[in-house]
Amino acid sequence: MSLVFPHTFVPWFRSVAPYIHAYRGETFVIGMAGELIAAGKLNAFVQDLSILHAMGIKIVLVHGFRPQVNEQLAAKGHASQYSHGLRITDAVALDCAQEAAGQLRFEIEAAFSQGLPNTPMANATVRVVSGNFLTARPVGIVDGVDFQHSGVVRKVDAAAIQRAMDTGAVVLLSPFGFSPTGEAFNLTMEDVATGTAIALQADKLLFVGEVAGVRENPEDLDSPIDTELALADAERLLARLPEATEPTDVAFYLRHCVRACQAGVERSHIVPFAVDGAILQEVYTHDGIGTMVVDEKLESLREASSDDVAGIIALIEPFERDGTLVKRDRTEIERDVELYTVIEHDGVIFGCAALYPYVEARTAEMAALTVSPAVQGQGDGDRILKRVEQRAKAMGLASIFVLTTRTMHWFIKRGFVQVDPDWLPEERKRKYNWDRRSQVLVKKLP
Template sequence: MDTRFPFVDWFRNSSPYINAHRGRTFVILIEGEAMARGRGEQLIQDLALLHTLGVRLVVVFGIRPQVQQALDELGLTPKRHDGRWVADQAIMGCVERVAAEQRLWLEARLSLGLPNTPLHGVELTAVSGNLVMAKPLGVREGVDFGHSGEVRRVRASAVQGLLDRGSLVLLPPLGFSSTGEVFDLDASEVAQHAAMALGADKLILLGEAAGLHDDSGALQRQLTPADAEPLLAHAEAGSEQARHLTAACAAARHGVARTHLLSWHDHDALLGELFTRDGVGTMITQHRYEQLRAAELGDIGGLLELLEPLERRGMLVPRSRERLEYEIDDYLVIERDGMVIACAALHCFGQADMGELACVAVHVGYRGGDRGALLLNEIERRARRLGLTALFALTTHTSHWFFEHGFRLAEIEALPPLRRDTYNHARKSKVLIKSIV
């Protein structure tokens, strides 16, 4: 295969996602550390590309390190309590100045259109304003937080109107009150409330960490809020992990379909997460991105595509579309983002109290993740509910996998009579049986 242009294959494979994301609303948080460490230019190019592809963008930007630097230069040390600093008049002056400078810098970079630059020819209008209403944190545990505040509401109709006109909306970590005051807000809270108010399709949080990892260091690609909340309980107050997990879990519970935790250190993170099937970070969602479920007639095309390579290699007996349609109620599938990546079937032989475990298949790109064992466990549960006492399988290539999961060799005579009569002696499949009592 000609691999001179690997980008071309990637581009072809990304086309379903380009179509899926067009017209969708994404709220993207870029923490201030990304800008402070020189990642702003690359991220702005990626944002411009998303805008060009028809994504409706709301961009929230953090300013914590920039404000800290300004305070250090002035010799000011803010008091901190419960992960937030106490914003008195002097500190709030720094916050307002830095927020304005950062917004102007972003607007300038989003306007860049010189020849030989990535944004050449892109007409991108960036708009900001008094779009987030806030209220003071007030006095908590005896501490007066001054101008530190929390989000009261996001003016969703105003933001939607700007998005409808093709604008990219910029939201600084500032909020305004009906009394004309300005409050310092946490950027992740602004992003969370914006996503919830807009009913965003995605909330994307770009921070230091490349998603969440388990105790062995493996990336956890998908979690529900219930899965993530124990991690939140152990996170340090005010830390990035605490702030991002709070935003992600709340957004998921209030209708935001998917929240993605990504690292701005990874130059490919944003596009890699959005335009590849497996992504690069952790996704928090109420709805399972990968789910095991009963097969439906709409899965026939995916099943045929999954099984054909294995049938061609002689590992599975060929199954026609008509046969799959007739037996569809016997099948379980594992679906990942709309693609059937694994399947198994249970064919019942009630007179013998036995069931055939058939057509166990996992897509070559998703092996090694215990999906076969997951299917087997669900087949066994289904068989027990039907009153069966044993499973059998016929295999030519994968007997060791069955041995590892409790099956033993048996003779053809151990098969139910109906299955014994249809046994293909030319294939010489091994007969394996497992008791499930």
């Protein structure tokens, strides 16, 4: 019997609670690579999905079957054929795809039906609904290549899927679609998941595949994972990456994430199945484990430039007048503007923060964190904080700190702890205003 230690379990559970509240009743479309099943990870993954389901999340699960179809073709002595990253589905490949899809549906439904004691599935009742929710059309002939029975999603019956989810069922989709004449087409899991997420206007699209995410430097396989990409940044990255043909290519899943966000899905994710519990970590922790592409619509979260000085001053002046912020003159802001992160909407600065590094002490001060009263309560402060943390980590720093007289509790809720002013780096301590008696709060960076 495993031991549960309250001093670690209770703080952890409390940290998860905000995400449980936030995602209850939301719709997640999850694309599961066939490689996950081939690696023997289906049962553990389904257990994690049952936890999401128990937390009130509506789930559409789309399975892939690339390795399973390849295995069936090899057993029949038939070579797998690809072009432009898509399978060329001849009559033999179509039969193999249908056989693989039927077998995988059986395995997935069986996994959801487990109820063994001492597993996450104990006392769980998860119903799985499948159906002909997809209408497809042929890929056709591309650059002289006839893709035969390969297709793309033409229409998703979102209303029928929604009705099934409203009964409490998990909707399971195979990468197959049918034409109005009843002709079957082999689709890709990625196209089905993306098309379904768009049709449902899902809250999240998650691809659980072979790659760990998008690295901050895609050319360097040792560079850290970029845990959050703004849609505009993802679009720019895609434009300079080579065309993806394999699931292990950086752009393979990213292009579908971008397409989903462009069509109104606010957040799309790339999550590695190799990490146990990866989908739980991605959904229920602050930084996640993979890469999240965020549709910021007309809102831009970015580093400031000299053109933003007037907007920053207009934003922070009211807070300087009432004593919430220390007064900064225009010359200082102009000098340090590149240290600022801003949120801009329709050309207006609605939020900002500055990051002043103390490299020798491996820390940095976050100063002038401000959100316009017009948009407070919409999460802009959290978005700025996360971007500032990312900038600090990119500098190789171990922590960030703030000085505040009025917003101490906001920072404590976000992982900061209070320390004595003597903790401050020597250079910053010399500028500390003892008359103001600002509280010093520190957050360690993971």
